[in-house]
Amino acid sequence: MKVLVVGSGGREHTLVWKIAQSKLVEKIYCAPGNGGIGELAECVDIAADDIKGLLNFALDNSIDLTVVGPEVPLSLGIADCFEEKGMRIFGPGGKGAMLESSKAFSKDFMIRNKIPTAAYKVYYEPEEAKFELDGFGYPVVIKADGLAAGKGVIIAQNREDAISAIDDILTVKKFGDAGSRIIVEEFLVGKEASILAFVDGKVAAPMVSAQDYKRALDNDGGLNTGGMGAVSPAFYYDDKTTAIVERDIIQRTVDALKAEDICYKGVLYFGIMITEKGPKVLEYNTRFGDPETEVVLLRLESDLVEIMNSVIDGKLGAQKIQWKVEQAVCVVMASGGYPEHYEKGYEIKGLDKAAKIDGVTVFHAGTKKVSDRIVTSGGRVLVVSAIAKDFNLAREKAYKAIGDIGFEKAHYRRDIGRM
Numbered sequence: 001m002k003v004l005v006v007g008s009g010g011r012e013h014t015l016v017w018k019i020a021q022s023k024l025v026e027k028i029y030c031a032p033g034n035g036g037i038g039e040l041a042e043c044v045d046i047a048a049d050d051i052k053g054l055l056n057f058a059l060d061n062s063i064d065l066t067v068v069g070p071e072v073p074l075s076l077g078i079a080d081c082f083e084e085k086g087m088r089i090f091g092p093g094g095k096g097a098m099l100e101s102s103k104a105f106s107k108d109f110m111i112r113n114k115i116p117t118a119a120y121k122v123y124y125e126p127e128e129a130k131f132e133l134d135g136f137g138y139p140v141v142i143k144a145d146g147l148a149a150g151k152g153v154i155i156a157q158n159r160e161d162a163i164s165a166i167d168d169i170l171t172v173k174k175f176g177d178a179g180s181r182i183i184v185e186e187f188l189v190g191k192e193a194s195i196l197a198f199v200d201g202k203v204a205a206p207m208v209s210a211q212d213y214k215r216a217l218d219n220d221g222g223l224n225t226g227g228m229g230a231v232s233p234a235f236y237y238d239d240k241t242t243a244i245v246e247r248d249i250i251q252r253t254v255d256a257l258k259a260e261d262i263c264y265k266g267v268l269y270f271g272i273m274i275t276e277k278g279p280k281v282l283e284y285n286t287r288f289g290d291p292e293t294e295v296v297l298l299r300l301e302s303d304l305v306e307i308m309n310s311v312i313d314g315k316l317g318a319q320k321i322q323w324k325v326e327q328a329v330c331v332v333m334a335s336g337g338y339p340e341h342y343e344k345g346y347e348i349k350g351l352d353k354a355a356k357i358d359g360v361t362v363f364h365a366g367t368k369k370v371s372d373r374i375v376t377s378g379g380r381v382l383v384v385s386a387i388a389k390d391f392n393l394a395r396e397k398a399y400k401a402i403g404d405i406g407f408e409k410a411h412y413r414r415d416i417g418r419m
Contacts, residue, residue, distance in 0.1 A: 007069030036364025146178030336409030
């Protein structure tokens with residue numbers, strides 16, 4: 001098979017890495033790829049949101065399977081376009097992708113289908129939102145409706161912060177068109193878990209649990225980011241919670257999608273808050289999470305391409321998926337200043353040495369190759385992942401590898417993997 005992976009981040013490097021292990025695959029392309037992906041796949045200079053360009057490339061090169069990493073091409077309907085031309089693609093169509101591309105749509109979907117979630121209201125006008133703020137209590141969650149690269153969620157600790165967030169999104173347009181409306185939502189107290197599931201339109205196969213660290217600084221300080229690290233399994237996701245989530249959230253979601261005539265095939269991500277009143281959905285993502293993928297796929301024993309084919313063919317129920325019992329930790333090495341202003345173009349050293357540590361895999365997120373050097377080209381630069389018999393050993397391996405890697409103004413959290 002010839003496989004095309006769409007995207008350029010750490011998630012896509014992990015997908016390419018796992019796909020390359022499949023006995024079914026003879027050639028991998030990645031569009032546009034990055035400095036690390038180029039070691040496993042042929043990188044193609046086509047942007048992830050250039051749907052026409054990607055489709056033409058797939059047709060011209062007789063691609064057997066296209067795997068979509070990021071949310072933007074999914075929201076633009078890439079799966080619909082490919083399927084219309086008879087091409088096999090892993091990812092939901094535009095209607096299904098709205099579970100992520102519109103938070104208002106996803107919240108309405110949850111409420112009408114009795115999927116447990118936080119109380120909320122949608123606002124278009126800043127003054128109305130400000131007038132009703134106090135009814136939600138504090139802290140309060142303010143969300144831009146559309147896609148904002150994981151940065152459109154603000155947890156406001158008081159009224160002043162909430163008003164500032166509302167103005168930033170609706171008036172200043174900090175997130176552009178993604179902020180044409182906002183969701184104001186009650187703040188849920190509890191422990192978070194990330195649950196990804198393969199979905200073939202009627203059946204869901206949950207993956208092993210994960211837990212990510214969204215704040216930029218140690219002890220959950222600083223700004224929200226796209227993710228500064230993750231662990232798998234999640235610390236607080238016990239058997240009782242698993243059973244409730246799989247019955248009342250995952251399968252109920254899949255059944256509701258089918259009932260609403262949304263043929264959902266791909267990965268569905270459930271951001272879960274485990275509260276005193278039971279697990280509730282914080283958000284849906286309609287693709288592999290990042291950086292959760294960098295720990296979850298480390299633990300996958302089965303052939304990922306076989307699973308993806310079974311999803312596309314609607315035969316997921318017959319697929320036996322095996323997982324490793326070991327535990328995994330990943331730590332993001334970011335550019336100084338991320339998630340706000342940061343510089344690019346710094347040379348990265350020590351990658352070869354870090355990769356020699358047993359159980360460690362370094363996934364590239366924001367890198368590019370310049371001559372024979374790998375340099376930084378994004379906010380999240382590397383995702384240093386490790387798998388071992390327990391979290392302590394996995395953490396030790398990951399941070400040892402980080403100690404071998406260096407680039408100017410590198411920033412990372414030092415508490416990933418601690419309960």
